Amino acid sequence: MILRYLYFIILLVLPGIVFSQSIPFKELQAFSEIKNGNYSEAIDSLNIILSKNPEPEVHLAKAEAFLKLDNFSEALEECKRIEKIRPFYSSELEFKIFLTLNDHEKANEALEENLKSKYKISLFDLLNNPEFSNNYNLGLDKTLLNLNFYSQTEKQLYQAERLIHQEKHNQALFIINEIISRNNNIAQAHYLKSRITYIEGDIQNSLQSINTAIELKKSEIKYLTHRLLINKELKKLDDALTDATKLIRLAPYEIDNYINKADLLFKTKQFDEAIELTNAILKILPDDPDVLYLSSKSFFMKNDYFEALKNINQALQIKSNIDFYELRGDIYMATNTFEYATRDYSMCLDIEAQNGTVYAKKGLARLKLGDKKGACSDWKKGKRYGSYDAISYLEKYCQ
Template sequence: MGEKMFTAQGFLWHLKNNKWLQISLLIILPILVYIQCVKFDYTNFDDNGIIQQKFDIVGDIKKIDTAYKVDAFFNKNGDFYRPVQNITFMLDAQVSRDKLWMFHISNLVIHILTGIALYFFLLLLQPSRLVAFSLALLFSIHPLFASGVGWVPSRGDILIGLLGVLLFITFHHQIVKKSVVYFFLHSLTFLIILFTKETTILFPLLLIFYYFLVINPLPNHKKIMYHSLRLLPYLVVWAAATIFFFMMRSNVVANTGATADVLGIIPFFKNNTVVPTIIGKFFFPNNLSTFPLYNNFDTIIGSVFLIAIVFITIYFSAKKQWAVLLGLLWFLFFAVPPTIYRLQNADTFFNYLEHRTYLPMIGIVIILSFFLNEALKFSGAKKIFAAVYIPVLIVFGILAVRHAGDYKNSFTVRDRAAKLDNPSGLSGRAGEYLKKGDTLNALIDINKAIALNNKDATMYFERGKIMSKTQKHEEAEQNFTLALELQPNFADALLARSVEKRFLKKYEGAFRDVFRAATLDSTNPKVYNTFGNLFIEVKNYAEAVNSFSKSIKLQPKFADVYNNRAYASILLNDFKSAITDCHTALALMEKKPSPIVYNNLGHAYRELNIYDSAFYYFDKAIYLNKKFSQAYFERGIAKQKVNDLKGACNDWYESYSLGYSDTLKLSEKYCR
């Protein structure tokens, strides 16, 4: 048989019958598709809020008990309770700290284990080894699940996929083998899966169905009592775990303020196309998106396949092969309940997320395993299957590689959605262009986003930021006003408009906007930072320092505020405090120091007559930004103080050529 392995026929024979070769491929192919994810950066789509901004908790393993006391974003209260997900993130952080490579490796390992577990679970349902392997392999490289591996916050959904399959495997083996070990493993798995995501509370219903209609098909009435008693230990474990879960959850998810438009029957009816849509994308993974919206094509395709799935289920159920019905129930139990939640801006952001299809689609795979197992019994079917399956596998693999790449960083996530004319994707990409200083493309994107959706306050807010960046302060103010007309309690828009009013010297209106923002969000450090900058503008430097201090108290790692307080301290002639704040700001900025901080340091050291340090920091500021007009101006003053009048004049001339008008008087006085 060893020689036979090295022929094409021999390899196919092994591929069909060799369990270890099949498992090897279930490991190797997903690695080939998703290994790229290990190098992916933050997408700024939940991952930064969960990991980066909460790293004081995530990175400290001594705070692991915190995971049970907070929501999915490590906040004290919220709509979602995900302690197991939180713990896995904390464990990852012990390896790669706030870098994401370990988080992505964990997602990939979970996904690979899910494919292997699904393979063994399908074998328990008794399709052939070839069918179990083929479908498990297809699942493991399916492009619909690329978000599950490529996007770190999808951890909970892929984890319940793995745990859900293990729940059935341990249940099956305990019932068949009557092993206490499997009972313990099943109980532990159920407890873990409950604390991973709430929708898994429905698993006991599927397990009861599995027991009475799959493991013990329709036992006669005389044995109903026997089987019910046999299930009693499970019922006790399931009930106890569920009660414990809700007791713990009630401390976090309580009075979160979700309205009827966000949670309940209204969102359910608005999400009525989610079932055919995700089925359509499973069979025809076209236009996969990071921010998916409903479209007629996916709904129509999905409706056709849904009818086919229902027909297959009825066909096999009539033959008392109840595991097919289990598959349909599995799909519906985990695809439908999430539709009771819907974002208020769902139609312009996302109607659903593709990683949420991970668990439900296992039900579809179960149904397909019976259909395929039956179809392959016909003469010549295996040749047709090979001719279709292999190209599909290749195409799906390529699509999975491409779609996983959409989660590479914050730009690619938004770029993919923008290419599909998603308004929020366009708005987000505009923001990414703005970060790069590309205001032209940013404006093109945001104008297109507003044309597609002119009722979203965030769109005008983003356009206001672009106008501000291009120094068009009146237009920026107008856009922030439009945002506030649509969303009067938009605190960030109030703060942004206040900044524009400051530039336009509308100080009374600027203060009024900040005060209003403070009433809406008094714990927002940006409020007091904005106050501080306003107080500097009206020359109340002591109150500016006080405001910046309040901001720092709320957010001790707010680097820009330390720098702002340093500048206010300089204006108060408190140069030593300014130096301390500047060094704190630089420490927080790590690898991305701001030239403004170096300029402030140079200014402070100059006023203390420590000129070597002053020149050192002015030089660093100009090195980082060759067009930093104020740094040339300040360095010129330092040179004039050490009697280097020629050097001072050169710096002032450069500063003036860059648009810094304050240099004119000094140039006229000293540089004739």
């Protein structure tokens, strides 16, 4: 909920923000603390932000942090402040608080307020999100379904989403197509259809459906996130990068949006920009192994082997991963440290024994060490597992 509602604030705090200029470090740090469960630290940071920017989105984040600490009175005080600034904006959180407190009457009041507002909780979330599970204990699920807070179409969308969750895709698609045939302007129906066709491997039709959803609802974060995933799958990296930039504009305090953009900058060979962005992210997440790996790859492509090796070594201290070992092996190959390269490629093969690409690389490292017999042995295995480089090396060196 925090990150879903916080995207508006950046328009007030940092107008015209672009990546080449700045990143909202303090805000990202605060919301990263929340995601990592460091709620007291997050509240301290949010207090500083609120002293300069008393917006409801920030109050909402603070209220959620208090809730996570079971400090219900302070959480409700924050909700009162929000209500004065933006009516009903905190109604979902108030409902969650009263559910936690098992206060049936106030939970029901908060829920009714929410369902009459533009911040209405979706029926699927309301009946399936673990944060609302106390619905059933308090009997609010029966009250909810007996009242007309949700239209027939919304109830059908709930049924379809539940079927998707149960992996009953054909049944879900039948309902969604019926909704679309009745009204082609339901963005959520096109989004759910895109999800199903993506799961079924029909990526092009999935893209068509999500494009329709976004035409109908241009700033929906979950739609743009889904399209980014599809475009990455289709190797439409420039389009994915455009969506990543939009997501940062809409949700500037979601750190994963920055990581996605850095990855796409790397994939589009914008290595300087990728390095700049990963360096910024590492100021907030200094021990994130995947960001360290991405940074190392970017430095490697710029032939900055010292920085590349430093970052991949740090990543490997945190997480053992075949891609990490392979990258470090590549760095050692580039610096003529062939014995170390051989060791890292062997570590890769300990994790994935049928990796033809790594056998081809390991064979080349052994050849550089003067071990032609060992190299040819590795290349034979690489050929067996589909490596064209291994076949080429066999023809060149092992005849």
